[in-house]
Amino acid sequence: xxxxxxxxxxxxxxxxxxxxxSKAGLDHKHCGSLHAADPKxxxxxxxDVYTRRQEGVSVWVVPSSQIVASDPGxxxxxxxxxxxxxxxxxxxxxLPESVNHM
Amino acid sequence: MSQQSIKVGDSPxxxxxxxxxxxxxxxxQRLGEWCGHGPILEEDLxxxxxxxxxxxxxxxxxxxxxxxxxxxxxxxxxxxxRDERQYLNPVLMELPNGPARPGxxxxxxxxxxxxxxxxxxxxxxxxxxxxxxxxxIAAKAVKEASYQQQHSADxxxxxxxxxxxxxxxxxxxxxxxxxYFNELFVDDAVDAAAVASGLGPAWSELKxxxxxxxxxILSEAVLPQPKPSAFVSNGRCGVHSEHMGHMLAExxxxxxxxxxxxx
Numbered sequence: 550x551x552x553x554x555x556x557x558x559x560x561x562x563x564x565x566x567x568x569x570x571s572k573a574g575l576d577h578k579h580c581g582s583l584h585a586a587d588p589k590x591x592x593x594x595x596x597d598v599y600t601r602r603q604e605g606v607s608v609w610v611v612p613s614s615q616i617v618a619s620d621p622g623x624x625x626x627x628x629x630x631x632x633x634x635x636x637x638x639x640x641x642x643x644l645p646e647s648v649n650h651m
Numbered sequence: 652m653s654q655q656s657i658k659v660g661d662s663p664x665x666x667x668x669x670x671x672x673x674x675x676x677x678x679x680q681r682l683g684e685w686c687g688h689g690p691i692l693e694e695d696l697x698x699x700x701x702x703x704x705x706x707x708x709x710x711x712x713x714x715x716x717x718x719x720x721x722x723x724x725x726x727x728x729x730x731x732x733r734d735e736r737q738y739l740n741p742v743l744m745e746l747p748n749g750p751a752r753p754g755x756x757x758x759x760x761x762x763x764x765x766x767x768x769x770x771x772x773x774x775x776x777x778x779x780x781x782x783x784x785x786x787x788i789a790a791k792a793v794k795e796a797s798y799q800q801q802h803s804a805d806x807x808x809x810x811x812x813x814x815x816x817x818x819x820x821x822x823x824x825x826x827x828x829x830x831y832f833n834e835l836f837v838d839d840a841v842d843a844a845a846v847a848s849g850l851g852p853a854w855s856e857l858k859x860x861x862x863x864x865x866x867x868i869l870s871e872a873v874l875p876q877p878k879p880s881a882f883v884s885n886g887r888c889g890v891h892s893e894h895m896g897h898m899l900a901e902x903x904x905x906x907x908x909x910x911x912x913x914x
Contacts, residue, residue: 562691583693586809593802594693597700 564613565591567598569605577609585610654910657732659720663844666739667851668719668785670841670887671773672712673740676730678766679705680902681748688753697802701763704795708770711788718784731906735895742884743831745895757810757820762828764803768864769835771796772857781849804868811872821874830880835861837883 562584568577580599585591591610600608619627631637659665682702689695713726743762748754774796777789810817835854842853869876884892905912 584691585693589805590809593805594697596798597697597802598693601696601700 562586565595565610566613566616567591567595568609568611569595569599570607570609571604572606577607580604582613654732654907656734656737657722657724657728658737659716659724659729659733660722662719663841664782664848664850665716665720666841667845668712668716670739670741672709672716672729673738674744674766675705675709675712675770677738677740677744677898678762679703679709680898681744681746681754682759682763684748685753685759690756698759701767701799701802704792704799708788708792708795711792712785715782715784715788727906731903735891735899736889738891738895738899739887739889741831741834742886742892742895743828743834745886745892745898746828746831747894747898755820755824757817758824758827760803760806760810761821761824763799764807764868765828765832765865767796767799767803769857769861771800772860773852776852776857780851785850800864807868807874808872811869811874818873821872825869825874826877829877830882831884833880833882834884834886837887839888 563586564582565585566582567580569580570577583591583594583598585594588610592608595608595610599605659669679702682698682705685695685698686702687695689698709730710726713729717724717726717729743766746762748759771793774789774793778786778793780786780789807821811821812818836858838853838855842855845851846853866876884890886892886895
């Protein structure tokens with residue numbers, strides 16, 4: 550944005566991942582990321598950026614550097630073997646009639 | 652200008668509420684100037700969120716002023732069709748954000764801190780206003796002001812106790828703003844009437860708590876307080892700075908050029 554000369558703050562501030570719980574009882578869902586100087590600022594800005602339209606009742610922020618991610622290069626090894634294992638889905642059972650809402 | 656200006660009546664209740672409504676409206680306009688120009692995207696949103704909170708508070712109050720004034724105006728007419736002398740915000744609210752657009756961030760956050768601290772105390776008191784509508788507006792606004800105060804106080808501390816440059820900028824902003832704080836605590840007959848009717852506090856009543864909040868944050872920010880100033884601006888009686896007319900020209904342009912325009 551304007552006035553980015555030498556010390557562009559967005560280039561210096563660490564990145565945070567933002568998780569928002571939309572209502573009590575539900576889980577926090579990842580909804581994006583933002584830059585902030587410290588945890589307190591990250592929470593405030595998460596509130597300002599991601600809950601402007603009543604999206605949440607609780608916010609978590611996590612330093613992005615703390616996220617350990619799987620390697621995209623290992624995608625085939627990690628995930629493809631599951632393709633032909635349909636028996637892992639619970640779709641071969643007859644449900645009793647009294648169980649209506651599964 | 653293709654649209655006639657309007658005037659509000661001079662009943663004390665109308666004047667009292669208009670002073671507060673215009674404070675919210677005019678500061679909101681100044682904060683809106685940051686839209687798209689914030690130092691970072693996230694703070695850009697935070698500043699415009701605050702501007703929108705202030706607009707909401709101004710709308711509620713202006714609507715109540717219209718009812719009390721009884722001339723059949725609506726909130727938009729009141730916001731956009733009065734002449735400069737009819738705006739009753741303290742001069743503090745209309746000061747430009749800085750020498751050039753969009754402004755100086757230190758000046759902006761320091762004013763936000765001073766004003767939101769003041770508004771928080773005001774809304775807390777107005778929750779027990781004898782006017783039920785004002786009390787309802789205050790009950791909602793007190794939550795908004797609490798957040799604004801915390802967010803801006805954090806910036807004041809961060810920048811005041813920050814780098815050499817941020818400290819210098821905060822000190823400069825503080826000495827520019829300091830004389831304009833006085834107007835937030837002056838009383839006149841309008842305040843006396845509000846106290847008598849239970850509408851709200853005399854502005855001077857807020858001073859001790861406000862000064863304590865300012866003391867606390869400025870010491871935490873390691874910013875020395877300037878010497879007391881004898882200057883008292885008088886925007887709340889309609890006497891504004893040279894900046895007000897320019898700001899209104901921009902703010903009122905659309906409604907004046909396209910009367911009743913909406914989307």
